[in-house]
Amino acid sequence: MSGPVIVGVDGSASSLDAVEVAAREAHVRGAVLRIVHAFGHAPGHLPAGPPWSPAGHGLEPMVQGVLAHAEERAHAAAPGIEVTRSVVAGEALEVLEIESRSAALAVVGSRGLGSFAGLLLGSTAVHLAAHGRCPLMVVRGRPDPAGPVLLAVDGSASGEAAVEFAFAEAARREAPLVAMHVYRTWSGRDHEGPGDPLSAVVADADRLREAEQRLLDGTVAAWQEVFPQVVVERRLVPSRISPALIDASREARLLVVGARGRGGFAGLLLGSVSQALLHHAHCPVTVVRGKE
Template sequence: MNSADGAAVVVGVDGSEPALRAVRLAAVEAARRHRPLRVVHGFIWPLLHVPVEPPPDSPPGAGLRNQAEQLVTEAVTEAEATVPGIRVSGEIIDGEAAAVLLGETPTAALIVLGDRGLGGFSSLVVGSVAVQVAAYADCPVLVARGADRAHGPVLVGVDGSELSRRAVEFALEEASLRGAELVALHGYRHPGSGGPGDMQPLVHDETQLHDEEDRLVAESLAGAADRWPDVPVRRRSVRGRPAGVLTDASREAQLLVVGGQGRGELTGLLLGSVSQSVLHHADCPVAVVRAPR
């Protein structure tokens, strides 16, 4: 997470109900972190050379820019109603939504988004803006989806990769802020391969395999958990597809945290397959951690 003085929690808005839900989630996150909240709307119309000012003799509030100002004002009001006394500001920035939000990430503590916006197709579970920002952001990205739960653990996906260790650190901080238990969950399918062309054993000891995978979870937690002694930590290694294991566990969690790309995934992927899957299917808000904290 960006530790710059005054770094804000930033939430993207477009006037949709998912965006207002993201505003409420962002307001609570900002209050937990004692940070200001910044409401941002990407105003694309000037790029398309569409007139944005009201025509002559129009009623008050007419025109695309006035409408954008109104939706930002409504979002600021929603945040203030959610957490009275919160420091919140709003801004309209000319540009496409994902590009505008990515421009905020180098100096933001956290970016919060709805899972779908007004421009999303109804058949898409997660909108393209959320996926693009999660794939490229320079700070953690929190997507408001699934059920809102005040109780339950913070769940973090662990696979031994460097990004999953960063996800563990973010998840520990979140668990501490929420007064919640951390569940470090690792899904595995078969014995790991040491390299291309390695033969997998036809028979293996299931208990030994589970113990080896559990050691991977312990190594991912080593050191980080010591920095958050107030957080109870539970390790779980479950045989199954990692994305499916995490999605199933998310039904009882208040937050799921994943790294942007995991061990064994193609390095050319900007957002790993597990991260993409849980963004589409998790039953609680999902945080994607890519950048160093």
């Protein structure tokens, strides 16, 4: 997808960290970086009269100062990139969702100035992950700069876009890719012998693993042909899905996940696994929505 890399800025430390990451993302894509500041008035509640702006309200110097600082951070992180600024009157949720319609990637910090103390993830990140029109990167944790791109494989049709994105990101970064498929077994209870009701389930454990391996292999194989330069490790893990991926993210530079996997309810825009990773992963997380 062509278009700028957009980053939401509110002056918080988290958003300024996101600016640096977004600048590097713009650099590797050869894209423009667009710094967006939403000025907190809902479009339906603007003052009457001419279009509202911070100018004339004693706030423009403050806003321009935030943007200038953000632009300085961007140029320091990726010298030579083209940077544009945008100040829009509106709620950040709506403004960034609209901006995402023409963007290649949206980048936000995990928590902005409006988040409650102790909250792990801001509402803007959650909203954009569910409703944004381009992939969303949430900057969090301490990524391993030498680590792989970690792809959460779920085998769903909607997750195909995440697979493509992860391969492309690994190619851009000249990084290895770990394609990890975590599957749940029927029961965690010990098998008690031939007369146990779980006998059939235990007997099918190998068959289940083989089926999940085929799912993983089938998901990855076609994209390995498109990106032959990417070194891929296929990792099949029988475990609880979210904890296993969170643990694996400790050694990754980026975690890529679809917005909703096979287990999501129809109409659900953001699945429980995606939400758990956004809140608890140890590296930046990119949520890629399918074409539903």
